[in-house]
Amino acid sequence: MVTRRRSVLMLSLVLALVLLPLGAYSATAAGPSGGKLEVFSWWTSGGEAAALDSLFKEFAKVNPTGEIINATVAGGGGTNAKAVLQTRLAGGNPPDTWQVHPGNELLGQYVEPGYVDPITDLYKSEGWDKVMPKGIVDQMTKDGEIYGVLCGVHRGNGLWYNKKVLDAQGITVGATMSFDEFFKAADQLKAAKITPLCVGDSNIFASAQLFENTLLGVIGPEKYLGLWNGSVKFDAPEVKQAMTTFGKMLDYQNADHSALSWDQAVKKLMDGECVFNSMGDWAYGEFVKAGLKDNVDFGWVGHPGTTGSFMIVADGFVLAKNAPDPENTRAWLAVIGSKAGQEVFNPLKGSIPARTDVDRAKFGPYHNWSMDSFAKDALVPTVVHGSAAPAAFQQALFDSVTVFIVDRNVDAFATALVKAAQESGFAE
């Protein structure tokens, strides 16, 4: 008898222990509360981490009791992180949300294999369809459904320069720059024994970026877009011309380019050891960190020939299919696309908001310039950061650029890219 009562007691205790936690998951009427949100990105350093943190703080306003797991993997411009992400996705163990570049990376790598869910309804309910430019929303749309929301937009086709050195040499840079002007300035600098072009391509993406910007500058935005839908081929005369120009620019770069990372090259620019650097505007954060002043110590202009074009290198987040906590994820995405979210994130990250209705006063001179450009220029996707073409083509481009830097064989370069485009399936 006593044993029986004890076992009943034990059973009820066990049942209580099992059922009690389940009670915590009962949904509350207002927004999500409690729960966990795993945010996966490769923002681990300085400004990036601070920017991500600011979004976490905004999220905490919506869900004070929620726990955020900041899952980051650093290194290689996201390659380590992508490796980890891929293995998780392939194994059915996704994070709630992760960092993506729009375009091919999102659509080809995550939407097509069915790893993410659409959030088209969020665009309507949050009113994003009215404040985000169609050009970039299209890059995240497939079959009418939208799959991601952008938190910030970097501009890829920028040319930075050390203003003090240029002033000392009597060279002025206007609001635009053509290739002729660039080479003229470069020759003058070379004669004065100053390295004209800073490049840090220990991670080859930096040289690929230089090539991509030059390509855009030489063939123009329409033909550039044509490359990605197959209407323009990679061995077309204009493309070959761009490759030759790229080779010519390489003649002006610093000798130790392959020993430096891209930010070390920017540092060289800041130290005045070289003058120009073609890089996206994540470089701006470096200048700010070093305490340099816009238009006093350094300046910027669109990469030669690319005035009128804005190369989008944007970051956004998605909603995982079978996310462990979809409600919290959607709340997170709402925070990202909100005015408040974009206004705290972007000044820290160095990018500009994807929304066009933010308070301009919160941003410095460079970003205002960039926002003006974003609003009116032709928007083109970047291949170097995975938007314009599949990852296999991106890798083939990187490999071809690596070989080209050494052997400067334009025909072989063009042939290699044509072949890669065929293998990747976007050109025949």
Next chain:
Amino acid sequence: MTVEPASAAIKPAARISVVQGFTWLVLLLALGFYLMPVFVMVNNGLKEATNVSVSTMWNLPGQLTGGGFAEAARKLWPNMQNSVLMVVPATILSSLIGALNGYLLSKWKFRGADILFIVMLFGFFIPYQTILLPMVRFLQIIKLYGTLPGLVLVHVVYGLPITTLMFRNYFAGVPTELVEAACVDGAGIMTTFTRIMLPLSIPAFVVVAIFQFTNIWNDFLFGVIVVPNPSAQPITIALNNLSGNFSVDWNVVMAGALIAALPTALIYFLLGRFFIRGLLAGSVKG
């Protein structure tokens, strides 16, 4: 015999000092070569973030304010704990099982044992890229993916071939008479192992443990693939995370590198003697 030592004492005396001098010179040069990178790391780790850059890497820090060490220590402490929690069990387990395997394969051979051992040993030499994706799938199926125990399992399994090899070689040098004597006294396989072989194998154990500890502590690939959650990751991955994506606090990275290397360095400086003595015991033979 009396003549020889005398002449032997006179002639080499002059030669010894030349040879010794030459030896010292070479050794000091070698010392410089081996210490230079350490100097680079310590020197730059002590600098403040704004001072550190490639062009000033030989300059001594202006002031000694702890540089990047404080921040690196703060950031890396949880991961240091993860590493210890993972490496110690993995080292002990792979060494123990390796000892058992080595003992069995050298003293209790059955038909085909040698071939099976060779088949197992091959596992030590494979490039781990070959098995990454299938391994992750498997870990997910047995629900150990993303956990430290899962990482321990991986390191133990892939450590088995080399620990088995090292112990097998060692036990091959232990006289079989000991085992026979134990059998006569009525001990079974396991009792002989625990009571006699294991205590005998302490020198080998030290060597194997050091070898495993170093390899597992310094591993990067498995750590980053098996444990994606940064707060649960070992220190090598956290060190890589310190390097960020677009901008790098090099003084923190250099300091962090030294901190991450500290445990294995300590082991070497404290137990290096045993490591070499262990080699003397023939734990790794040709």
Next chain:
Amino acid sequence: MSSSALTGSQAQRAATVLVPRRRSWLPERTQSFLLLLPSFVAIAIFVYVFIAMTLYVSISNWRTLKMDLSLGQPPYATYLSMFAQPRFQADLRNTLVFTILFMGLAVLIGLALAILLDRNLRGRAVFRNIFLFPYALSFVVTGVAWRWIFNPETGINLFFNILGINPLLSQFGLEPLKPGWTTDPTVWLQVNKVLAAVWPPAAGLRVQLGIPAAIIPVAIAAVWQLSGFVMAMYTGGMATISDEVRQAARIDGATEGEIYRHIIIPMLKPVTISIVVLLLHTSLKIFDLVFTMAGPGPGFATDVPAIFVFEQTFRATRYNLGSAAAIFMLVLSGLVIVPYLRHSLKEG
């Protein structure tokens, strides 16, 4: 030793030694096998099953994140494509050059240090500890430090100025010594033309066959990391050579140098074999060090197959190509290891 249960059979057993008799519940040989079974099963799965899976992927069409396990047409198509890539050809060249350099230097330096420290020097232990210290470091750490040291603008090149070598050279009208180290795309001793004369298809190779200058600093860093280990192995080996052997040689009138050359080093052959196998194995699959120190390098001068696998699998998501390269690395390792294993199998 009071095994009460076995007292009865003790007398019986006194007459026999190590005969597998059914005195316990299972014969010893079977017990041994059963105790080893878990390890064997684990290795069977974690090594052989996984390799088989990777092999299958390498002949499939899986080239994007969407799994596509249909067989390629023909199945070996991926391998053909891999060998045709200039990058992979460069990898093969680099592995060959790196292996020879790295192993040669590591063995020579390790042996030399072991010999030098074989005498009763004061502070011998200190030297040994310092030389062995790099072995304790992670390759990632080493790569970062040496990348800075070999930076062509600063790093070790500054020493050439400080030590007065460059001023001396310019006095003679020569170029100052400023090697590009890992940024140098030059390939010395190119044999493309020679090869093309013997084998015409070689003329179409885009990769330059020779010694890439950039791989030399990487080899130096690897030697720095592992030569201490080689030294330790040799030191251990030398300690097993008894003093009498040396004394006997000395009495016979041999100089120290001759003792080392003709007696000690040959006696160290088993150790050398072990070392060579371990180093070879390391150099064939080296990744962390090269990746952090130099990456693929200018014109792929420092690219190695492991980096190729990593980038094809995780950047390009070309899983079949990455798997093919991984299998190739396996085959390469196998070519080295299998003879060694067979040799040790014969020795028992």
